[in-house]
Amino acid sequence: MEDAKKYIEDVLETVKERDPHEEEFYQAVKEIFDSLAPYLAEHPKYQQFGILERLVEPDRFISFRVPWVDDQGAVQVNRGYRVQFNAAIGPYKGGLRFHPTVNSSIVKFLAFEQIFKNALTGQPIGGGKGGADFDPKNKSNAEIMRFTQSFMTELSKHIGPNVDVPAGDIGVGGREINYMVGQYRKLRGSSEAGVFTGKGVDIGGSLTRAESTGYGVIYFVENMLKEFNESLTGKKIIVSGSGKVSIYAMEKAIELGARVVACSDSSGYIYDEKGIDLETVKRLKEVEGKRISAYAEEHDHSSFYGGEKIWQVACDIALPCATQNELDENDASTLIHNGVSIVAEGANMPCTLKAVEQFRENHVGFAPSKAANAGGVAVSALEMAQNSARVSWTFEEVDRQLKEIMQNIFDQSLSAGRQYKCEDNLIDGANIAGFKRVADAMIAQGVL
Ligand SMILES: NC(=O)C1=CN([C@@H]2O[C@H](COP(=O)(O)OP(=O)(O)OC[C@H]3O[C@@H](n4cnc5c(N)ncnc54)[C@H](O)[C@@H]3O)[C@@H](O)[C@H]2O)C=CC1
């Protein structure tokens, strides 16, 4: 065990020395490697084959200029990225994020997480992620189109249905994906649909993809509750964000009898004791592009708390579904003090390492992002399968497969946690189960 711990520490030290400014990337690597000591101790082959050293270095890190012209005729320049991290079990797969905070650390942490998340789904997909430091807020439709076309002019040289298949993430939804598909087709003179997922259904997208990440989070939580013979009925839930993941997590939770009382955006949160009226949130966010405060203006029994964090609202279940490191150790203490029993990560790495430690110490049921939010990428892989076979499955069929995949991810994570940590620890369990699949595939293919 001591040898395994030393091996992990050495590789973590190298990561820090090589890219000292990449804090989020280091955090993501540490979160996974900290789970692995007992497993590595039992299987020395991983050290012999240099698996950890190879895992932390991407196959390829692509960074490029994205020039575009705004509505005033001025030239703007952004930086685009694609990290092709690991393809041991399939083509690179993972979303694109358009947000001003995107940098090398953010895209590397997201791509690294994606390797293990994708492995947990059991499907043949490797790990990648990308994006740009472009802010889509307050941009016209024409500006969004010109930006995405310029972004795709460069990215198209690096992707393909059997090479790298991007999708959406923060700031990238159906409209942006459709523009990118259009530009790819024009540049390549090819009508292959499978180069992107999250496409509009009319151009080869899969039914249920839009809902899949949020629904998957709730299916995962249902599995956790079943262990205690409990259900979602009557549970009080809070959900951060009000974007693609949050909206469909709220939708499924409400459908299954929970009471969602609060959600947020980057300006603050709303609280509605009677339960959030989701149709209003959908209209405000998906159609009108308004701030969440507009909800309180329309609903007398609700309030808006500007600039405040949602985690002060007492609840049974908290779902951080907005962005990385949005929930720190102080927020964790507040939630624990107010009696939270489950925290499930819909966003990628929304809880800091110290917050996770607090949840562990206080026996709060904790669903880590790579397991809980894997439903989105899992349905993306189902979209790829449908595109290859030139078929379209019904909403019910894709939803059925999604449920089954989330159940499998839960079962694998629970049993690996029990086997190597002797406890119901989904964090270590998910990390070990995901690592095993990728590392074994790497060993089987030689030193590359
Ligand atoms: N879209 C997908 O299929 C998947 C997304 N994710 C992750 O889920 C998270 C959300 O992604 P999407 O819903 O796709 O993005 P989105 O762009 O549709 O929504 C993001 C939401 O987060 C809010 N937000 C951003 N910063 C915030 C802050 N500091 N405090 C409160 N709210 C804040 C925004 O206002 C917006 O409501 C990200 O971490 C993403 O990586 C994970 C798996 C799949």
Ligand SMILES: O=C(O)CCC(=O)C(=O)O
């Ligand atoms: O559907 C996909 O390929 C990407 C999903 C994603 O970016 C994620 O799981 O974080």
